[in-house]
Amino acid sequence: MEKILLLGAEAIAQGAIDGGMSGIYAYPGTPSTEITEYVQNNKTAIERNLHRLWSANEKTAMEAGLGMSYAGKRAMVCMKHVGLNVAADAFINSAITGVNGGLIVTVADDPSMHSSQNEQDSRFFGKFAMIPIFEPANQQEAYEMAYEGFELSEKLKVPVLLRITTRLSHSRSGIERRPLKPENKLSYPEDPIQFVLLPANARKRYKGLLGLQSLMEQESERSSFNTYYPARNKSIGIIACGISFNYLMENFPDRIFPYPVLQIGQYPLPFTKIEKIVNECEQIIVLEDGYPFVEEMLKGFLDRTNKIKGRLDGTIPRDGELNPDLVAKALGKKVKTGMKIPSIVTNRPPELCAGCSHRDIYNALNETMKEFGKQKVFSDIGCYTLGALPPWNSINSCVDMGASITMAKGAADAGVRPSIAVIGDSTFTHSGMTALLDCVYENSPVTVIISDNAVAGMTGGQESPATGKLEEICIGLGVKPEHVRVLTPLPKYHDEMVKVLCEEIMYDGVSVIISRRECIQTASRTKREQKAKTEEIAK
Amino acid sequence: MKSDIILSGVGGQGILSIAAVVGMAALENDLYLKQAEVHGMSQRGGAVQSHLRISEKEIASDLIPEGSADIIISVEPMESLRYLPWLSENGWLVTNSTPFVNIPNYPDMEKLLAEIESLPRRIILNADEIARQIKSPRSSNMVILGAASPFIDIPYKSLENGIRKIFGRKGDKVVQLNIDALKAGRDFSETNKK
Ligand SMILES: Cc1ncc(C[n+]2csc(CCOP(=O)(O)OP(=O)(O)O)c2C)c(N)n1
Numbered sequence: 158m159e160k161i162l163l164l165g166a167e168a169i170a171q172g173a174i175d176g177g178m179s180g181i182y183a184y185p186g187t188p189s190t191e192i193t194e195y196v197q198n199n200k201t202a203i204e205r206n207l208h209r210l211w212s213a214n215e216k217t218a219m220e221a222g223l224g225m226s227y228a229g230k231r232a233m234v235c236m237k238h239v240g241l242n243v244a245a246d247a248f249i250n251s252a253i254t255g256v257n258g259g260l261i262v263t264v265a266d267d268p269s270m271h272s273s274q275n276e277q278d279s280r281f282f283g284k285f286a287m288i289p290i291f292e293p294a295n296q297q298e299a300y301e302m303a304y305e306g307f308e309l310s311e312k313l314k315v316p317v318l319l320r321i322t323t324r325l326s327h328s329r330s331g332i333e334r335r336p337l338k339p340e341n342k343l344s345y346p347e348d349p350i351q352f353v354l355l356p357a358n359a360r361k362r363y364k365g366l367l368g369l370q371s372l373m374e375q376e377s378e379r380s381s382f383n384t385y386y387p388a389r390n391k392s393i394g395i396i397a398c399g400i401s402f403n404y405l406m407e408n409f410p411d412r413i414f415p416y417p418v419l420q421i422g423q424y425p426l427p428f429t430k431i432e433k434i435v436n437e438c439e440q441i442i443v444l445e446d447g448y449p450f451v452e453e454m455l456k457g458f459l460d461r462t463n464k465i466k467g468r469l470d471g472t473i474p475r476d477g478e479l480n481p482d483l484v485a486k487a488l489g490k491k492v493k494t495g496m497k498i499p500s501i502v503t504n505r506p507p508e509l510c511a512g513c514s515h516r517d518i519y520n521a522l523n524e525t526m527k528e529f530g531k532q533k534v535f536s537d538i539g540c541y542t543l544g545a546l547p548p549w550n551s552i553n554s555c556v557d558m559g560a561s562i563t564m565a566k567g568a569a570d571a572g573v574r575p576s577i578a579v580i581g582d583s584t585f586t587h588s589g590m591t592a593l594l595d596c597v598y599e600n601s602p603v604t605v606i607i608s609d610n611a612v613a614g615m616t617g618g619q620e621s622p623a624t625g626k627l628e629e630i631c632i633g634l635g636v637k638p639e640h641v642r643v644l645t646p647l648p649k650y651h652d653e654m655v656k657v658l659c660e661e662i663m664y665d666g667v668s669v670i671i672s673r674r675e676c677i678q679t680a681s682r683t684k685r686e687q688k689a690k691t692e693e694i695a696k
Numbered sequence: 697m698k699s700d701i702i703l704s705g706v707g708g709q710g711i712l713s714i715a716a717v718v719g720m721a722a723l724e725n726d727l728y729l730k731q732a733e734v735h736g737m738s739q740r741g742g743a744v745q746s747h748l749r750i751s752e753k754e755i756a757s758d759l760i761p762e763g764s765a766d767i768i769i770s771v772e773p774m775e776s777l778r779y780l781p782w783l784s785e786n787g788w789l790v791t792n793s794t795p796f797v798n799i800p801n802y803p804d805m806e807k808l809l810a811e812i813e814s815l816p817r818r819i820i821l822n823a824d825e826i827a828r829q830i831k832s833p834r835s836s837n838m839v840i841l842g843a844a845s846p847f848i849d850i851p852y853k854s855l856e857n858g859i860r861k862i863f864g865r866k867g868d869k870v871v872q873l874n875i876d877a878l879k880a881g882r883d884f885s886e887t888n889k890k
Contacts, residue, residue, distance in 0.1 A: 496781060
């Protein structure tokens with residue numbers, strides 16, 4: 158079969174489509190966004206009319222995915238690692254309810270925090286939920302795991318977690334496809350109260366989940382994703398999880414390893430294989446792209462023998478992404494060193510685009526705040542977070558989606574005046590609406606600025622479900638209509654913007670200022686596409 | 697054969713179009729390929745790089761180990777230097793000389809160019825100017841790829857075919873402009889490499 162070139166993220170999407178998925182549910186987030194975008198543009202997905210629109214946040218995505226599974230069909234839910242914190246309630250409980258149609262939860266972690274607030278490792282969540290975890294080493298495995306994941310989920314009747322990291326998600330390679338499967342037919346769960354987690358039933362379901370653990374382990378023992386490579390030299394044994402196996406192979410071409418290697422791609426850990434390598438070898442080096450998840454499990458709390466090596470004892474740095482050089486060093490191999498970066502090279506951090514509407518609102522806000530003092534502006538996650546950097550230095554927080562509004566409320570409760578929140582439109586509908594309701598409930602003196610560029614800009618311009626509805630949403634939540642103000646952020650309106658900001662900041666209650674102008678990237682892309690279209694028609 | 701290539705530039709400059717053309721050319725020659733890209737935050741005007749690996753043998757790591765890249769191809773001069781730790785002893789650095797200035801402390805141009813000139817194997821070309829001269833101002837990336845092409849282990853014809861496949865959708869004229877740009881870059885290298 159001919160190979161197609163796909164990103165790791167796209168390979169997962171293709172695997173899910175070919176594996177008979179009926180719908181994908183997701184909220185964008187680097188490095189997971191491309192999975193859903195691939196499905197949105199895929200011919201088969203369009204022909205089959207698979208569900209592929211964005212959800213409001215990861216929790217709603219997780220729940221909708223579970224609903225599709227309830228109805229007997231196969232669903233995939235995708236998010237970045239911090240998204241799983243948002244979806245955690247639904248996620249953990251979905252392991253207790255179990256599934257009907259196969260359910261794969263794909264989570265993309267971001268070690269080294271290329272585009273994230275932290276580098277949490279989702280395998281902990283998988284273990285926490287007590288469900289099987291897949292962790293591919295390469296794009297082909299990513300494809301296979303998505304393709305086969307539905308079957309394992311249906312066999313064990315639990316969701317499965319598919320965990321990848323940035324590097325695999327955003328790296329392209331050739332993939333061989335498998336035959337396209339049909340979708341499942343609509344069917345209801347055999348047991349009508351399977352999904353009713355009232356305590357009496359939940360206790361039963363939980364016992365059932367506990368009972369499944371040994372089956373899950375047997376699956377891992379048998380899994381072709383957990384491969385043992387024997388070797389003579391048993392001074393070291395290497396356990397390589399997920400993508401770290403590639404970095405290991407880079408150091409030993411053609412898979413000729415001098416030491417025994419156990420490749421791990423499916424959890425729970427296969428006990429017999431782990432026992433074998435640990436008993437056989439004098440020392441164990443654990444390679445994992447993320448937290449020392451396996452290392453900690455093997456080491457336990459009391460082990461002081463220093464047999465297990467990895468991130469905890471400094472054999473590998475405690476934080477950050479793995480790479481072939483770090484693996485080489487851990488194995489005591491000599492690494493090449495290139496030239497140094499010349500001192501003339503300066504940092505080039507990301508910045509707001511020329512013509513971006515966030516620039517204009519920050520210019521107006523900075524001028525307004527001259528009068529009101531420093532450190533009173535809470536913000537959130539999106540392109541507008543770059544307003545924390547020079548030349549703006551406008552904002553004082555960025556924690557988790559929606560936190561700007563609630564943190565501003567808490568600070569106002571503590572006596573901060575004025576207390577201001579700056580949030581993007583997509584972040585607002587993700588998690589800001591409930592926060593605003595808290596403010597309305599107590600009529601807190603908080604000024605919320607929604608910098609509305611009509612899309613989720615940071616992740617590439619995905620449609621924002623609130624476009625055209627923000628005023629109605631805010632008024633509906635109870636903000637007084639006269640304190641919902643709309644601005645057009647352009648340099649020529651600067652003075653007017655400052656005036657409105659001043660007025661609303663002076664108001665002793667909840668106000669919302671919607672600063673509205675389309676994302677400059679999206680606007681120019683739309684223009685280009687339209688131009689191309691008219692040229693095509695002209696031909 | 698194998699070519700390990702680092703592509704560099706500033707988010708928004710479109711280094712991935714270079715990767716896409718090389719990728720197509722690699723497929724045409726039945727070569728293995730791995731290409732790690734940067735998506736997300738730094739695409740907003742930050743420093744971006746891509747690791748592009750092609751080989752007749754299966755490729756293990758998505759990342760190129762330090763000190764072993766055969767070429768650095770950069771669409772921006774300062775960015776070309778940021779990845780020197782990856783360049784191998786005998787590697788070539790091919791870079792555009794037109795700076796992308798979006799930071800207040802961008803280094804002095806003369807000193808910057810002198811730093812690049814001091815490397816033993818480098819090609820510095822004003823790709824923007826060359827692209828304008830051949831009346832294809834938007835094809836500077838293909839000029840740079842053309843200049844790097846003598847150092848990539850892929851037949852030149854395949855790179856042209858790669859352009860046909862990648863730009864085909866945009867019509868014959870765009871394809872031809874980009875093929876011309878590739879040629880102009882190639883010619884520059886052939887006359888300037890020692
Ligand atoms: C829980 C969670 N989900 C997703 C993300 C990824 N993410 C960061 S910013 C962003 C989009 C923000 O869009 P918007 O609020 O409209 O601001 P813009 O980038 O357009 O300025 C997303 C999806 C995240 N950081 N956390």
